[in-house]
Amino acid sequence: MAGPVQGSPTSRRRLVVYCAGAEWHKFKATDRHLVERLAERVDVLWVDPPNSVLRTLGRAPGEGSRFTDDLDEVAPGVWRLRVVAPPLASRPFVRSVSLRISRRAVARALDRLERGPHAAVLSCxxxxxxxxxGAVQVYFATDDFVAGAELMGRSARRLAWAERRQLARADVVAAVTRGLVDRFDIRPGTVRLALPNGCDARRFAATDEAPLPPMPLAPPVAGLVGHLNARIDLALLEATADRGVRLLLVGPVDPAVDPERFRALVDRPNVHWAGPQPTERLPSYLRAMGVGLTPYVDTAFNRASFPLKTLEYLAAGRPVVSTPLDAVEEIGSSEVRVASGPEAFAEAVVQALAGGMDADRVAGRRATAAAHDWGVRADSLLAAIDAAAAESPGVRPAGR
Incomplete structure (x- = not known):
């Protein structure tokens, strides 16, 4: 990278560096939802995780440099930095080198943007x-990383050590659930923030006007949207299908899911797997649903998580049946039924479907989701940054 970026930010809005746990284009999860709303309030430099040169060699023309960093504006107010790093990053020495490369790349990107950061958010x-x-350091735990180390193919010991270092240097410590952030051992004076996942309430406001999707099941159905991976309890879905409930599954299937068991489930006449779908088609699939499902396996990692799908069901006006999660308490709505075990979960689904779509209750569900809009989350994070900045002379607020 060399020289100022064409179209670099010229406003006097503050700049936040956001180091994400996933690449910008991979899938739209917590980090990207939050950053898009932050960018309505501040400028953002989004930093991808270091990318092995072995992967960048396969880039087609126009997909970015194969050997050097790339800095591009990917959304209004958002500049994305892609960092090329050595291969074998899981090895301790190489990982250390990759991190040094990333820090230098961020410094070069800031020089090109001709800006200094007023906060740095690390969600990994x-x-x-x-x-x-003079800038505020934020550590944002979007999951219980240590509890989920095995699922992510990482070393729990290594993640625990890295997280302790983050907590020691952070001015603001945030997590997706209150229980998780309260468990962190942080230094005195650090701002502690529960920052649950949110939803794009505007995106699902017209769900009932969306065209119904092509599928062999007659609505209303019980539906599950999202990645079908080891976090999903197949026994709960099997029990629901056993009750004769029409079951719709929307999303990609992880290779770690038992293929024979999954195939046996979706081969049932009352079950349909729609496969991965683009985000713009989700309202159509949500329209077909009479209840949304959050059927998670009971693990410490899952209990501390905050599934996006739960709020998206509510934003679409649908009731929810979920396994016990800290997120359900954060939402605080009677429209989210909680059930443990296959029989109880299936019964809760049957009852939710029988409740119908009363207009007042639909409006209430959407109002609940709107209170958790991503814009609210962005404001909460910036307020925490302001609070930390107030404790440090010379640090200006991160808001507009």
């Missing part, structure tokens, strides 16, 4: 970037 345990003196 690895210290991809450290905020300079």
């Amino acid at each position: 345990p690895e210290p991809i970037y450290v905020a300079p003196a």
Whole structure:
């Protein structure tokens, strides 16, 4: 990278560096939802995790440089930095080198943007970037990373060590559930923030006007939207189908899911798997649903999570049946039924479907979701940054 970026930010809005746990284009999850709303309030430099040169060699023309960093504007107010790093990043020495490369790449990107950061948010345990003196450092745990290390194919010991370092240097410590953030051992004076996942309430406001999707099941159905992976309890879906409930599954299937068991489930006449679908088609599938499902396996990792799907069901006006999660308490709605075990879960689904779609209750569900809109989450994070900045002379607020 060399020279100022064409179209670099010229406003006097503050700049936040956001080091994400996933690449910008991979899938739209917590980080990207939050950053898009932050960008309505501040400018954002989004930093991808370091990318092995072995992967970048396969880039087609126009997909970015194969050997050097790339800095591009990917959304209004959002500049994305892609960092090329050595292969074998899981090895300790190479990982250390990759992190140093990332920090230098961020510094070069800031020079090109001709800006200094007023805050750095890291939503991954690895210290991809450290905020300079006078800026606010934020650690944002979007999951219980240590509890989920095995699922993510990472070392729990390594993640615990990295997270302790993040907590020691952070001015603001945030997590997706209150229970998770309260468990963190942080230094005195650090701002502690519960920052649950949100939803794009506007996106699902017209769900009932969306065209019904092509599928062999007659609505209303019980539906599950999202990645079908090891977090999903297949026994709960099997029990629901056993009750004769029409079951719709929307999303990609992880290779770790038992293929024979999954195939036996979707081969039932009352079950339809729609496969991966683009986000713009989700309202159509949600329209077909009479109840949305959040059927998670009971693990410490899952209990501390905050599934996006739960709020998206509510934003579409649908009731929800979920396994016990901290997120359900955060939402605080009677429209989210909680059930443990296959029989109880299936019964709760049957009852939710029988409740119908009363207009007042639909409006109430949408109002609940609107209170958890991503814009609300962005404001909460910026307020926490402002609170931390107030404790540090010379640090200006991160808001407009």
